[in-house]
Amino acid sequence: MLLEILLPNRCAACEVPGPALCIGCRDALIRLAPPLCARCGSPGAWPVRRCVECSGRRLGFACARAAIVYDARARRLVQSWKERGQRRLAREAAALVAETLARPDVAALAFVPADAGRALERGHRPAEALADQLGRLWELPVQRLVGRGRAVERQRGLGLKERRRNVAGAFVSARASPTRVCLIDDVYASGATAAAAASALRRGGARRVEVVTFARAVR
Numbered sequence: 001m002l003l004e005i006l007l008p009n010r011c012a013a014c015e016v017p018g019p020a021l022c023i024g025c026r027d028a029l030i031r032l033a034p035p036l037c038a039r040c041g042s043p044g045a046w047p048v049r050r051c052v053e054c055s056g057r058r059l060g061f062a063c064a065r066a067a068i069v070y071d072a073r074a075r076r077l078v079q080s081w082k083e084r085g086q087r088r089l090a091r092e093a094a095a096l097v098a099e100t101l102a103r104p105d106v107a108a109l110a111f112v113p114a115d116a117g118r119a120l121e122r123g124h125r126p127a128e129a130l131a132d133q134l135g136r137l138w139e140l141p142v143q144r145l146v147g148r149g150r151a152v153e154r155q156r157g158l159g160l161k162e163r164r165r166n167v168a169g170a171f172v173s174a175r176a177s178p179t180r181v182c183l184i185d186d187v188y189a190s191g192a193t194a195a196a197a198a199s200a201l202r203r204g205g206a207r208r209v210e211v212v213t214f215a216r217a218v219r
C-alpha cells in the first residue's frame with residue numbers, strides 16, 4: 001500500500017521507530033489463556049461451560065477464542081491497524097493468533113465483512129486481511145461467505161443491548177457455507193457482531209461456527 005511506503009516504519013502501539021510491532025509491545029500484549037468460558041472465551045477463575053457474560057444469550061456460534069486481551073495497548077495497535085491499513089500488522093496479528101490458538105477443525109475461514117463505506121474510507125479491511133494471513137498459516141481456504149445487510153450505526157459508545165439490536169440483521173449469507181466454518185474478526189467486544197455474522201453463516205448452511213479474533217474485551 002502507498003501509505004506503507006510513505007509512513008516511516010514505527011511500532012503501531014508505541015510509535016517507536018522500527019518494526020510494525022516492537023518486541024517490547026509484543027511481549028507486553030496479554031495473551032488470553034485458560035481457564036476460559038468454553039463458549040464465549042471470557043477468562044475466569046475456573047473453566048465453565050457458560051459464564052455471566054454469555055449465559056442466556058443466543059449467540060449463533062459454538063465457541064469464541066482470541067489471542068490477546070483488548071487493553072489500552074491492544075486498542076492503540078488495532079486503531080492504527082485500521083487507520084493506516086498496514087498489511088504488516090495483519091501479519092503480526094495473524095502470527096500472534098496462530099501462536100496462541102490451535103488451528104480450528106473447520107473446512108474454511110470466513111470473515112466479518114467491513115461495511116462498504118468504512119472500508120473505502122480506510123481503504124482497508126482488517127478482518128479480511130487477518131483471515132487471509134491466517135488462511136496461509138493454517139492452510140485453510142478463505143471464503144467470502146458473509147455479506148452486509150442493511151447499514152449499521154457505529155458500535156462504539158453503544159450499550160450492550162443497543163449493540164445487539166444494532167447488528168441484528170446486519171449480515172446476510174453471501175453463499176452456501178461449509179458445515180464447519182471459522183469466522184474471523186479483529187476484535188471481540190460484546191460478541192454482538194460475531195453472533196450476528198455467525199447467524200448469517202448458519203442461514204447459509206453452517207452447522208458449527210467457531211469464532212477467532214485477534215483481541216477480546218475483558219470485563
Ligand SMILES: [Zn+2]
Pocket residue numbers: 011012013014015016021022023024025026
Ligand atoms: Zn512498541
Ligand SMILES: [Zn+2]
Pocket residue numbers: 037038039040041042049050051052053054055
Ligand atoms: Zn461465556
